[in-house]
Every structure is written in C-alpha cells, then in structure tokens.
Amino acid sequence: MFFHYVDLSWRSLKRTPMVSLLMVIAIAVGIGITMTSLSVYHMMSADPIPSKSTQLHHVQLQTMDDGRDWWSDDNMPYQVTYPDAINLLNADLPYRRTAMIAAGFAVHVDDSDMKPFLERARVANADLFSMFNLEFIYGSAWTRNDEDSQASVVVISQSLNDTLFQGENSVGKTINLDGMTVRIVGVIKDWPTYVKYYDLNNGAFRDPEHIFLPFSLIAPNEIITWGNSNGWKAENVRGFQDKLKSEQFWVQFWVDLPTDEDELAYGQFLMSYMAEQQKLGRFARKELDFALRDVKQMMVYREVVNEDNKILVMLSFMFLAVCLANILGLLLAKFLRRAPEVGVRRALGASKTQVFIQHLVEVGLLGVIGGILGIFIAQAGLWGMRKSNDAYTVIADMDLTMLLSAPAIAVSVCILAGLYPAWLVCRTTPATYLKSQ
Amino acid sequence: MLNMNGISKVYQTEMVQTHALRDFDLQVNEGEFIAVTGPSGSGKTTFLNIAGVLEPFTQGQYLLDGVDIGKLNDNQRADIRNQKIGYIFQGFNLIPDLNLYENVEVPLRYRGIKAAERKRRIESSLEQVGLASRAKHLPQQLSGGQQQRVAIARALAGKPRFLLADEPTGNLDSLMARQVMELLEQINRDGATIVMVTHDPELARRAPRNIQVVDGQIADFSLYQGNPAAVVGA
Ligand SMILES: Nc1ncnc2c1ncn2[C@@H]1O[C@H](COP(=O)(O)OP(=O)(O)OP(=O)(O)O)[C@@H](O)[C@H]1O
Ligand SMILES: [Mg+2]
Numbered sequence: 325m326f327f328h329y330v331d332l333s334w335r336s337l338k339r340t341p342m343v344s345l346l347m348v349i350a351i352a353v354g355i356g357i358t359m360t361s362l363s364v365y366h367m368m369s370a371d372p373i374p375s376k377s378t379q380l381h382h383v384q385l386q387t388m389d390d391g392r393d394w395w396s397d398d399n400m401p402y403q404v405t406y407p408d409a410i411n412l413l414n415a416d417l418p419y420r421r422t423a424m425i426a427a428g429f430a431v432h433v434d435d436s437d438m439k440p441f442l443e444r445a446r447v448a449n450a451d452l453f454s455m456f457n458l459e460f461i462y463g464s465a466w467t468r469n470d471e472d473s474q475a476s477v478v479v480i481s482q483s484l485n486d487t488l489f490q491g492e493n494s495v496g497k498t499i500n501l502d503g504m505t506v507r508i509v510g511v512i513k514d515w516p517t518y519v520k521y522y523d524l525n526n527g528a529f530r531d532p533e534h535i536f537l538p539f540s541l542i543a544p545n546e547i548i549t550w551g552n553s554n555g556w557k558a559e560n561v562r563g564f565q566d567k568l569k570s571e572q573f574w575v576q577f578w579v580d581l582p583t584d585e586d587e588l589a590y591g592q593f594l595m596s597y598m599a600e601q602q603k604l605g606r607f608a609r610k611e612l613d614f615a616l617r618d619v620k621q622m623m624v625y626r627e628v629v630n631e632d633n634k635i636l637v638m639l640s641f642m643f644l645a646v647c648l649a650n651i652l653g654l655l656l657a658k659f660l661r662r663a664p665e666v667g668v669r670r671a672l673g674a675s676k677t678q679v680f681i682q683h684l685v686e687v688g689l690l691g692v693i694g695g696i697l698g699i700f701i702a703q704a705g706l707w708g709m710r711k712s713n714d715a716y717t718v719i720a721d722m723d724l725t726m727l728l729s730a731p732a733i734a735v736s737v738c739i740l741a742g743l744y745p746a747w748l749v750c751r752t753t754p755a756t757y758l759k760s761q
Numbered sequence: 762m763l764n765m766n767g768i769s770k771v772y773q774t775e776m777v778q779t780h781a782l783r784d785f786d787l788q789v790n791e792g793e794f795i796a797v798t799g800p801s802g803s804g805k806t807t808f809l810n811i812a813g814v815l816e817p818f819t820q821g822q823y824l825l826d827g828v829d830i831g832k833l834n835d836n837q838r839a840d841i842r843n844q845k846i847g848y849i850f851q852g853f854n855l856i857p858d859l860n861l862y863e864n865v866e867v868p869l870r871y872r873g874i875k876a877a878e879r880k881r882r883i884e885s886s887l888e889q890v891g892l893a894s895r896a897k898h899l900p901q902q903l904s905g906g907q908q909q910r911v912a913i914a915r916a917l918a919g920k921p922r923f924l925l926a927d928e929p930t931g932n933l934d935s936l937m938a939r940q941v942m943e944l945l946e947q948i949n950r951d952g953a954t955i956v957m958v959t960h961d962p963e964l965a966r967r968a969p970r971n972i973q974v975v976d977g978q979i980a981d982f983s984l985y986q987g988n989p990a991a992v993v994g995a
Contacts, residue, residue, distance in 0.1 A: 672867050673844070
C-alpha cells in the first residue's frame with residue numbers, strides 16, 4: 325500500500341506541476357537556509373578531538389589579589405603568568421603538560437630565492453605533540469634535553485615543509501625565524517582541527533600554526549607573544565625580562581589528566597602550589613581558586629558557539645516555519661480541491677486513516693524532493709560563507725550527519741505542515757460529492 | 762438483510778430544511794432484486810446513500826445483516842462499505858488520475874486483496890462490460906456510456922453481496938442498457954442482493970420487485986410486485 329501511495333502522490337504532484345514546484349522550492353529554500361546555519365553550528369560545536377577531549381585540561385589560576393575583577397564569567401583570568409607556567413612545567417608530576425603562546429616570525433631559508441614571509445608560530449613544550457595527537461611524518465619532537473639546554477630546534481608542518489622544501493625530508497636543515505636560526509627536528513601533518521580549541525584567546529576559527537618552537541626559547545630569544553597579554557596590577561614592566569617576571573597573563577597551560585583521580589590529584593597540587601606561592605608574597609587573597617576545564621568545557625566556557633550563532637540557527641528555523649506556513653496554505657487548497665475524489669475513495673471503503681496516510685505520504689514525498697534540493701542550496705550557501713570570510717573556510721562544510729539530516733528534517737517539517745490539511749481532507753463525508761459529477 | 766424502520770433524513774442548509782426522507786420503512790431480503798422509481802428529487806439517491814452506509818440519517822433504525830448501522834463508528838462503517846457493498850453511482854465518480862484498470866482496482870486495494878487476484882477480477886469485470894481493451898485509458902478519454910460501464914465494472918469486481926445502483930443505465934443506449942440489466946440479473950442469480958434506482962419503466966418492469974419513492978416516502982410498493990405481466994397487460 326505504501327508504494328501505491330507513493331505512486332498516487334507522484335501522479336498528484338505531476339498533475340499540478342506549478343503548485344508542486346512552488347512547494348518544493350519553498351521547502352528547498354527553507355531547508356537550504358536552515359541546513360546552512362545548522363551545519364556551521366554543528367561544525368562549531370563538534371568535538372575537535374574526541375579521543376582526548378575529556379582528558380586534556382586547561383589550567384586557570386586565580387592569581388589576582390582580593391578585590392580585583394576579571395571580565396570572565398567566573399572572574400578567573402583566561403591565561404597564566406610566565407612564572408606560574410614555568411613552575412607548573414617544573415613540577416615533578418607524572419602528567420604530560422605544555423605551556424604555550426602564540427608567536428610569529430619572518431621565515432626565510434638560506435640559499436633560497438624565496439622571499440621571507442610572515443608565519444604564525446606556537447611556542448610550546450615537547451609534550452604538545454603527543455597530547456594533541458599530532459602525527460610526525462619526518463623526525464620527531466624535540467627532547468626534554470633540548471628544552472633544558474635551550475636548543476634552537478623547530479618542528480614544522482607538512483604544508484610549510486612543502487613550501488620551503490618541496491615536501492622532502494627536511495630534518496636537520498635549518499631555517500631562519502626573524503634573526504634566529506633553528507634546526508628542523510620534525511615535520512608533522514598539518515594540525516587537523518577547524519576549531520583552535522587549544523588557544524581560544526584570539527578567535528576560535530583560525531588556521532592552526534605551522535611552526536612549533538620549544539617554550540624554553542622564549543627567555544633567551546625574547547620571543548614576544550602574538551596573542552593577548554593582560555595585567556591587573558600596576559607593575560613596572562620596562563623590558564622583556566620584566567615581563568617574564570610580571571603578573572601579566574599571556575601563557576596558556578594544558579595538562580593531560582587521563583582519569584578523574586588524576587584530575588583530583590592535579591587540583592590538589594594546584595592548591596598546594598598556590599599556598600606555597602602565597603608564602604612568597606603572591607596571591608594576596610582569602611580564597612585560593614583554580615579552574616581545570618577539559619576541551620569541551622573550555623569550548624562552552626569561551627563560547628566557541630556564541631549567542632549570534634544560536635540566534636542565526638533560530639532565525640533560520642523561523643524562516644523555515646514561514647516556508648512551512650506557505651506550504652500549509654498550498655496543501656490546504658490542493659487537498660480540499662480533491663475532496664470529491666476522496667469522497668469516492670471513502671465510499672469505496674477507504675478508512676479515514678488510509679486517506680490520511682495517503683495524503684501524508686504525498687507531503688512526505690514533497691519533503692524528500694525538497695530536502696534533496698535543499699542540500700544543494702545549503703552547499704551553495706556554505707560555499708558563499710567560505711568565500712565571504714576566511715574564518716569560515718574550515719567550518720562551513722557539511723558532514724554526513726548533516727547531509728542525512730537535511731531530508732529527514734524536510735520530511736518531518738512537511739509532515740508537520742501536512743497534518744492539518746490531511747486531517748481536513750480525511751474527514752470528507754463519503755456521500756457529499758456523490759450525488760452528481 | 763436490510764431492515765429500515767422509520768428512517769428520516771433532514772438536510773439543513775442555512776435557512777432551508779429539506780426532508781429528503783420521512784418515516785421511511787423498507788425490508789429487503791437476501792437475494793432480492795428491487796427497482797426503485799420516483800420523481801426527481803423524491804429522495805431515491807438519499808435512500809440509496811443511507812442504505813449504502815454512505816450517509817448518516819436523522820432518525821429511525823437501520824439494520825444491515827442484523828447490525829445496527831446507527832451505532833457504528835466511522836471505521837466500522839468504512840469496513841462495511843468495503844466488505845459488503847458495491848455501488849454504481851448516479852454520477853460515475855471515476856477518479857480522473859487513474860486509468861480504467863486502476864479505477865476498478867480502488868475498492869479491491871482497500872479490501873486488501875492480493876495483486877494477482879486483483880488482476881484476475883479487474884480483467885474479468887472489464888471484460889464483462891466490454892472494455893477490456895481500454896484498460897489503460899483514462900476516464901476522460903471515454904464516452905459517458907463507457908464511463909458508466911467502468912463504474913459498473915468497479916462495483917462488480919468487488920463481488921459485493923449487496924449492490925446499490927443509482928441510474929446505472931442512465932447514460933447508455935437501450936441496447937447497452939439491456940446488456941447491463943442482463944449483467945445485473947446474472948449477478949443477482951449468483952446471489953447478490955440488488956437495489957437499483959431507474960427512470961426507465963421498462964427496466965423497472967424487469968425487476969422482480971418495484972418500489973416507488975414519492976416525496977421521501979414509499980408510495981406504493983405492491984404495484985408491480987412479483988407480477989410484471991400485470992403491467993404489460995394494464
Ligand atoms: N446534500 C444535500 N443538502 C441539501 N439538500 C439535499 C442534499 N442532497 C439532497 N438534497 C435534497 O433532498 C431531496 C432528495 O434528493 P435526492 O438526491 O435523494 O433525489 P433523487 O430522488 O435521487 O432525485 P434524482 O432523480 O433527480 O436523482 C432533494 O430535494 C434534494 O434537493
Ligand atoms: Mg438521484
């Protein structure tokens with residue numbers, strides 16, 4: 325019976341091609357716009373590193389004196405100070421951890437015709453690569469020894485390696501970053517993420533970096549941050565070494581805590597660390613406080629999917645509702661004109677339910693066609709978003725879930741719109757239209 | 762099989778009340794063939810619609826095979842229509858989107874008959890009305906008389922126990938009309954109970970029992986009953 329209904333529906337759609345076309349377009353446009361905004365939302369809110377997202381924790385310390393306010397939701401500074409970062413790095417704990425800052429350099433290679441170009445970099449610890457699942461194609465991470473001895477080493481990404489060395493194994497070669505010459509120890513695959521969840525201080529949807537330097541090079545090379553530095557205290561920060569000693573926040577700190585017990589233990593460590601620092605005259609406050617957030621919590625906390633995106637999704641659903649109202653009107657007209665035929669079917673033994681289902685199948689079919697067309701419109705919309713704003717290059721895309729949900733949403737909303745017209749038409753009394761033709 | 766007691770039907774339209782049937786009593790036994798005549802607007806179609814469980818009535822009691830139709834819900838009424846009753850409507854009421862084959866198929870589908878059996882029945886009933894070669898045509902490609910015959914085929918295909926026909930020969934020439942009449946008589950001999958509305962006195966005379974509806978009531982149903990010869994002689 326179902327296929328019979330589909331067949332009847334198809335004929336009915338063909339019989340009124342203009343109305344059918346209008347309805348399909350209305351659905352397709354509604355679905356297209358909704359799927360565009362929903363896809364972006366979906367990509368923004370997707371877990372960027374599912375295998376580690378509950379394990380990687382971002383550290384925040386309440387280092388401000390009592391009475392000082394920060395503008396974060398929990399009054400907690402987003403980043404940590406350089407001295408705290410160094411102390412946390414030096415703590416003798418069995419956890420992988422990394423401090424990191426954003427930086428940038430003019431890159432050039434000796435004996436090359438290539439003009440120097442600016443490239444953003446991440447200055448971090450060797451654990452970064454294993455913590456964030458970065459894969460090496462040549463060489464490996466630098467060692468703790470390299471860090472301790474402040475060795476001038478670097479890891480670059482595959483695309484940078486392609487640009488500089490045409491994809492050859494460049495381990496052992498040197499490149500120049502500003503005035504500093506560094507030796508390549510490893511080449512990683514480009515960081516496969518579209519959300520820059522590991523540093524949400526400067527936009528969540530920028531490309532990951534292609535140059536990775538040891539954190540220990542900051543002090544000797546006076547590497548300045550390309551990210552935010554924030555202070556809360558009147559300090560005399562004249563030169564770079566002053567900044568390193570200051571209470572300014574400009575370093576992110578991540579630690580890999582595989583279990584809940586580890587998280588608990590690390591929290592206790594942070595509390596005792598702060599208590600110790602208090603004795604040294606810092607943290608002039610009654611209550612010590614810290615925050616350990618995993619990747620997903622961090623994305624919520626820093627509002628990776630912000631209010632605007634949510635409103636956009638809501639608006640597009642409202643637009644879909646408007647399309648739906650139009651479809652409802654068209655369906656109503658179409659179905660009611662068919663009342664005489666329904667009367668005959670009822671007279672010949674169709675139950676209300678059968679008539680109802682027949683009409684729902686028809687709107688369902690409209691939904692399928694509109695939904696599939698809607699995917700193409702959504703693809704066009706996403707293409708437009710990618711073109712209009714670089715920040716959307718990576719996220720304005722549809723994954724399989726979204727592709728499949730487009731027709732599903734289309735069918736459900738069509739059935740929603742069709743419920744009332746179908747109900748009206750199935751109430752047709754069998755006799756009304758039978759007395760004459 | 763059919764037992765109507767004091768049935769009345771009032772159509773209420775804005776200001777006007779039409780008493781289409783009033784205090785209508787009728788018994789029909791299994792296997793009867795009844796012709797219903799009467800002036801236009803007298804309530805013949807209304808009676809047939811009520812008898813066919815197509816329309817509710819205002820007052821009275823209607824038992825079909827002992828089942829009190831007035832007490833059934835919508836689904837049960839649809840079931841009765843589907844299982845027991847065949848109609849030939851006054852207008853042919855074919856579905857314009859469907860070809861002849863599919864039109865005849867409609868009641869069979871709702872009855873849940875399997876495809877092979879449907880095919881057999883459709884072909885044989887189209888054969889009976891002489892339209893087998895037109896199975897793939899759409900209703901609008903046929904003449905009025907041909908459409909009428911499709912409507913008959915649609916009723917026959919369901920092999921109803923109770924066949925209601927409203928002017929089944931209204932659009933047919935007298936030869937075709939006689940053939941249809943013979944068809945109905947054949948079905949009647951095979952066991953179906955038939956109630957047929959007709960304006961054609963000659964056809965009415967061929968039916969074993971006649972009733973006449975005037976002004977919503979049965980006027981005189983003994984007139985030709987059981988004795989067609991009496992009329993010819995009169
Ligand atoms: N749906 C309706 N609403 C209002 N009045 C109706 C309706 N159907 C029938 N009537 C009225 O009821 C009366 C009986 O109508 P019905 O169709 O039963 O007559 P009929 O005997 O079949 O006539 P004909 O021989 O012309 O087919 C008529 O006066 C008609 O106008
Ligand atoms: Mg009539």
